[in-house]
Amino acid sequence: xxxxxxxxxxxxxxxxxxxxxxxxxxxxxxxxxxxxxxxxxxxxxxxxxxxxxxxxxxxxxxxxxxxxxxxxxxxxxxxxxxxxxxxxxxxxxxxxxxxxxxxxxxxxxxxxxxxxxxxxxxxxxxxxxxxxxxxxxxxxxxxxxxxxxxxxxxxxxxxxxxxxxxxxxxxxxxxxxxxxxxxxxxxxxxxxxxxxxxxxxxxxxxxxxxxxxxx
Numbered sequence: 001x002x003x004x005x006x007x008x009x010x011x012x013x014x015x016x017x018x019x020x021x022x023x024x025x026x027x028x029x030x031x032x033x034x035x036x037x038x039x040x041x042x043x044x045x046x047x048x049x050x051x052x053x054x055x056x057x058x059x060x061x062x063x064x065x066x067x068x069x070x071x072x073x074x075x076x077x078x079x080x081x082x083x084x085x086x087x088x089x090x091x092x093x094x095x096x097x098x099x100x101x102x103x104x105x106x107x108x109x110x111x112x113x114x115x116x117x118x119x120x121x122x123x124x125x126x127x128x129x130x131x132x133x134x135x136x137x138x139x140x141x142x143x144x145x146x147x148x149x150x151x152x153x154x155x156x157x158x159x160x161x162x163x164x165x166x167x168x169x170x171x172x173x174x175x176x177x178x179x180x181x182x183x184x185x186x187x188x189x190x191x192x193x194x195x196x197x198x199x200x201x202x203x204x205x206x207x208x209x210x211x212x213x214x215x
Contacts, residue, residue: 013125013149014041014042014045014046015045016038016041017041017094020037020041024037024076024078027076028076030069030072032063032066032068032069032072033069033072033073033076035059035062035063035069036059036062036063036066036069036070036073036079037073037078037079039058039059039061039062040054040059040073040078040079040090040092041092042120043058043117043119043120044091044092044097046120047117047120050100051100051109051114052091052092052096052097052100053089053090053091053100053104053114053117054089054090054091054117055087055088055089055090055116055117056070056088056090058090058117061119070090077093078092078093079091079092079093080092080093080097080098080101082101082104082105084104084105084111085111087111089101089104089111089114125149126145126148126149126154126157127142127145129157129158129161130145130161130172133161133162133164133165133170134161134164134165134170134171134172134175135170135171141172144172144176145172148176148179151179151183152179152182152183156179156182157175157179160175160176160178160179160182161175163175163178164178
């Protein structure tokens with residue numbers, strides 16, 4: 001086996017629930033069950049849209065025969081399974097997962113409407129976006145970017161950086177002001193992108209004055 005070289009400096013991260021480390025990690029003693037559980041968290045964390053669902057074939061890349069491991073995860077309660085016809089559908093046992101599984105079970109969600117999922121593509125993380133578009137990282141900026149990743153959607157950060165660059169405001173304070181405004185005004189991600197493409201010049205210092213003053 002070739003040794004693992006290292007995590008790259010521009011690596012992206014997946015949010016893992018606290019309960020996984022506090023409880024599940026100490027209880028799961030089967031490697032395949034651990035693999036399918038972590039794989040489900042990774043895949044579902046990066047899914048877009050209201051329905052986050054996986055099928056048995058989605059686990060084959062981490063476990064050759066995933067059925068026994070999935071059964072253990074279901075018995076443990078970390079994953080949920082719904083069988084409809086000849087299809088089996090898997091969800092994380094979260095509020096969203098439970099609601100979707102119930103909708104599928106009761107028939108209010110048509111299994112034919114469930115799109116096939118694909119592994120998330122590699123995307124540049126916030127550190128690479130910053131360095132490529134604004135400037136070199138400092139420890140303070142790195143901390144601010146980590147906080148932003150935990151607070152805002154990745155697409156919001158990407159779009160805000162693009163607007164800052166278009167307006168020749170290559171600094172994090174201006175970018176953060178855009179993000180704060182979007183969050184407080186409740187703007188939709190799609191509308192934000194459309195607006196910025198139509199008229200990027202409308203984002204002015206005066207428009208963000210309130211947010212630029214905040215520390």
